[in-house]
Amino acid sequence: MRRLASLLWKQRKCPFCxxxxxxxxxxxxxxxxxxxxxxxxxxxxxxxxxxxxxLRGKIPxxxxxLHVAPEPLLIPWLVSCSCEYxxxxxxxxxxxxxxxxxxxxxxxxxxxxxxxxxLEHVADDRRALSEMFRVLAPGGxxxxxxxxxxxxxxxxxxxxxxxxxLEKFLQEDHVRLYGLDLQKRIEESGFACExxxxxxxxxxxxxxxxxxxxxxxxxxxxxxxx
Numbered sequence: 001m002r003r004l005a006s007l008l009w010k011q012r013k014c015p016f017c018x019x020x021x022x023x024x025x026x027x028x029x030x031x032x033x034x035x036x037x038x039x040x041x042x043x044x045x046x047x048x049x050x051x052x053x054x055l056r057g058k059i060p061x062x063x064x065x066l067h068v069a070p071e072p073l074l075i076p077w078l079v080s081c082s083c084e085y086x087x088x089x090x091x092x093x094x095x096x097x098x099x100x101x102x103x104x105x106x107x108x109x110x111x112x113x114x115x116x117x118x119l120e121h122v123a124d125d126r127r128a129l130s131e132m133f134r135v136l137a138p139g140g141x142x143x144x145x146x147x148x149x150x151x152x153x154x155x156x157x158x159x160x161x162x163x164x165x166l167e168k169f170l171q172e173d174h175v176r177l178y179g180l181d182l183q184k185r186i187e188e189s190g191f192a193c194e195x196x197x198x199x200x201x202x203x204x205x206x207x208x209x210x211x212x213x214x215x216x217x218x219x220x221x222x223x224x225x226x
Contacts (some may be wrong), residue, residue, distance in 0.1 A: 013208050015052050017042040024210050026096040031170045032147075036210045042064060046117060046216040048073055049143050049209045050198040055143070056217055063112040065117040066105070066135065070094055071116060078114060100128040116176040120174045129189035133224060134223040140190065152179040170215075183220065191222035 013020045019041040027037035037060055038045055047072065049116060060081040069076070070087035079085050088098035098113070101124055113132045122128045132142050147170060155176035159165055162172035169177045186193045194217045198211040204210050 005136050011208070012036070012210055013041040014042060014044055014189070015049055015056075015209060016044045029171065031166060032215065034213055036129075039215070042073055044073055044213055045220070046198075046213050048105075050211055050216060051116070051143065051219050052077070052146060053201065053205070053209065053211075054196045054198065059112065059141075064110045064137075066103075066110045066113045066117040068100060068113065069118045074114070074116070076209075081112070084219045101131060103135050104133045105135045105219070107134055109135050109138075109152060110135050111140045112171075113140070113142045115142065117147070119144065120169070120171075120176055120178060123175060124183065125176070126189065129186060130190075133190050136224045138224055138226040140193060140224045142220075142224075144186070144220040144222060146178045146182065146219045148182070149215060151180045152181050153177065153185070154179070160218045186220060186222050191224060193223075195219070 011020065014024075017039060017188070019039055021040075021120045022038045025038045025040045026033065026035050028034055049221050057079045060188055061081055063081050063084065065077075065078050065082040067078055067085065067087040067152050069089050069092065086096065087094045088096050088100075088103075090097060090099050096104075100118065104106065110118065113136060115132065119125050119128060136142065149170075153176055154168065156168065159168050165174055169175065180195070183193050183195055198206060198217045
């Protein structure tokens with residue numbers, strides 16, 4: 001009986017594709033490696049499952065969506081919430097090539113901006129936040145995710161080599177490692193910001209969907225005042 005309970009406790013489920021099994025696949029580099037992270041069927045990671053579970057059913061329909069650095073897994077969900085959908089990226093395949101620090105869209109042209117694990121790559125994140133604020137209509141929403149470790153953001157312009165960035169920022173192409181003080185940086189850009197976390201879900205759900213890695217728990221729900 002105890003053995004059966006142990007096996008049930010270790011089962012995992014993907015809320016995107018419905019896969020169900022003993023555990024997720026390993027994922028990450030030598031700084032972020034975890035054994036129980038990626039769905040073998042659809043490729044979902046902790047951050048994807050977290051945002052789906054926290055926000056599913058909470059995004060109103062008919063949004064004018066700007067999806068930054070689009071993750072294929074999230075496109076169907078965001079399209080289903082949209083009346084207009086555009087994705088952008090500076091380097092990778094997307095509908096339009098665009099720099100987050102210089103978004104080539106009119107003021108107040110979107111009602112939802114989705115930006116997941118992008119800001120830690122951007123040289124001037126305050127300018128990027130300002131640009132996302134600009135293109136949002138009053139009452140519009142920015143959904144923002146980044147890796148979070150601790151309370152304070154660490155950045156150092158002298159850290160430029162890939163090896164140093166891997167050690168200090170956890171990935172070769174990251175330019176900072178955010179802390180929870182990102183909320184203040186967001187609010188300084190004009191947004192009202194609420195921080196959601198998978199840590200607020202029931203423990204059984206955190207285990208079932210493998211959401212307990214601290215780096216990938218937070219979702220910043222940012223609103224432009226009306």
